[in-house]
Structures are given as structure tokens and as C-alpha cells.
Amino acid sequence: MGPAVAEYPEARPLLMHPMILFALAAAAWHWLLQDIVPVYQIKGISKLVKLCLPKVQCFCDSLTSPPSERQFNALLMSVASLLANTAGVAMGAKCAPTYANIFLGWWEEVFVYPSLTFQHQVRNWHRFIDDVFFIWLGTREGCIDFINGLNSNPHNIFLTHSISNSSISFLDLRVFVQGNRLATDLFRKPTANNALLEFNSFHPWHTKVGVPTGQFLRIRRNCTRDQDFLMRAQDLTDHFRQRSYPKRVVATAFQRARQHDQASLLIPVGRSRESQTRFITDYNDNWGQR
Numbered sequence: 001m002g003p004a005v006a007e008y009p010e011a012r013p014l015l016m017h018p019m020i021l022f023a024l025a026a027a028a029w030h031w032l033l034q035d036i037v038p039v040y041q042i043k044g045i046s047k048l049v050k051l052c053l054p055k056v057q058c059f060c061d062s063l064t065s066p067p068s069e070r071q072f073n074a075l076l077m078s079v080a081s082l083l084a085n086t087a088g089v090a091m092g093a094k095c096a097p098t099y100a101n102i103f104l105g106w107w108e109e110v111f112v113y114p115s116l117t118f119q120h121q122v123r124n125w126h127r128f129i130d131d132v133f134f135i136w137l138g139t140r141e142g143c144i145d146f147i148n149g150l151n152s153n154p155h156n157i158f159l160t161h162s163i164s165n166s167s168i169s170f171l172d173l174r175v176f177v178q179g180n181r182l183a184t185d186l187f188r189k190p191t192a193n194n195a196l197l198e199f200n201s202f203h204p205w206h207t208k209v210g211v212p213t214g215q216f217l218r219i220r221r222n223c224t225r226d227q228d229f230l231m232r233a234q235d236l237t238d239h240f241r242q243r244s245y246p247k248r249v250v251a252t253a254f255q256r257a258r259q260h261d262q263a264s265l266l267i268p269v270g271r272s273r274e275s276q277t278r279f280i281t282d283y284n285d286n287w288g289q290r
Contacts, residue, residue, distance in 0.1 A: 100130045107157060117146050132159075133170040173222055183224035184262075186232045199244040202285060212240055212253035220257040221265040233257070 056076045060066055067075060104127065112118055112125070121142065123135040136143040140163055147161050162168055167176035174187040197203065197211050215236055223229035233254055240250045 097129050104130060104157075107153075107155065111150065111153060115146075115149075117142075117149070121146065128171060131171055133168075133175070136163075172218075178224070184222055185224070185228045186219055186222045194239045194242055196239055196243045199240075199246070199249075208245075209249055209253075212245060212250050213256060215240075216253045216257035217260070217265060220260050221262060224262055229258075 053076060056072070060072055060075070066072075108127065118125070121136060121138045123137055125132065125134040127133075136146075143163055144161075147159055151158050165177075167174060169175075169187045172187055174185040176183055176185065196215070197208065199208055201208070216233060219232045219236060220229055223232060237250055237254065241247075
């Protein structure tokens, strides 16, 4: 939603609220996908404003705290500007993953799941936003035909693909065959750089100490084989040293991750629902000083 929010900053508090953002996204895609009106063919922002007005008014009336007139007008113009953008959502916009999930979820229900080819040839189908991992039971040629069939659609969706009988990358995982089972290893793109938090930053101490712990546990969770974990852990240690992390902090995080195995880290952790009283204050640069 980038340009729209930039032009109408009064709408930002509303548009950044997760539930409001989701509802707006669902409404916007409903207009587009159900062909109630060809909004992309409407010229002029004034016509789009008239189109959006009833929906936005109904939505704002349902809020516990209705927006002010200025906020409402800014929200209305933001939604209209979004629908007027025929190129889609700007890359990096906070709402982009929400839109992708809504749209591709609808696409799966309408085009993928009802397919007889899908029902008979696809063993597993897993999607994370716009990345899909599935196991194909037929021939390579049949898999390519299935993908080409999905690409034959009027909704500007084009799937790129990678097919392998032994190893394939998905998100931050390399999935490969080990014996008669699937195993995983950490995957990093060749273009990936060292984007870890600099230890000399002004973040609180517990935040900086928590970064190595989380990263080493992530590697332990991603790596099925111990030798892969040790190799990836050495690479990660080098990255932390480049970011000025103390050896003691890195070593402690590594030893904590080493005490676990992959199976234990894949078990969902139940979160306590006990009520907590939070004391929230303004940031102070003396926080965490020793």
C-alpha cells in the first residue's frame, strides 16, 4: 500500500492495524476477483472513490472507535488509490504478504484443488505466501504439463519451478533424499549477505544476546544431520564475529542449540495464557547499561 499511505499519512494508524488491513485486503480482492465491477478499467480516482465509499463506510461503522472525518477521508482515498494501481502492491510494502495470501488462497481453491491431476498426482502440497513445495507422483513431463496448465490463467499468475529427484530448495531449507526419507539442511541464496544486527547498536542488551540464540536454534532446527549443523554453525559464528559479537555470547548460544536435536525443536511449544501486567515507558538510551 506504499504510495497510498505516503500520500495520506492520516490513514497510517488505521491501515497498519492487522485486522483492519486484513479486512480491507479481503474486501479489495473480493471486488477484483468476483468481477462485480472491472475496477482496473475505471479511469479517474473520483469514480473509484464512489465505488469504495459504501464498503469503507460500512467497515468503519463496524469499528469500536470510528475514525474521525479526516481519517475516514484519508482511508477512503488510500483504498481508492490502491485499487487504481494496476501494477499491484509495491515490493516491500507491509500489506504485500497479506494480499498474496488472500489471492493465492482463492487461486488454490478455484484452480488447484479441484483439478483431477492434482487429486491423483500430487502427494503433498505446502504453500508459504507465494512459494509452493509439493511432491509429484507422476513423470517429469506430466509435472511440467501440470504447471503449464496452472500458468494458463487470466489472473496474471506465472509459476517458475524447479524439479529434482534428489534435492530442492524451499524458503530457507534444502530438502534432500536420505535413504528412504526426506532430510533438510539450511539454504542460503548465493546473493545473501551478512544482515545480522550489529552488536554495537543501541538495542537493549537482552535483544542483542537473544539474536545468536535464535539463529543457532534455527540452524539446529533446519539441519537433520549433525555434520551439517556444525558446518552451518561455524559459518554463522564467523558472521557474528564480523558484527563484533563477543566470543562468550556466541559460544553460549551455540552450546545451547547443540543440546537439542531437530525432532525436539519441531515440537510446537505451548504458550502460557496467564495474564501479565506490562509496564511500558518511553525509550531511554540508558536502558541496559551496566
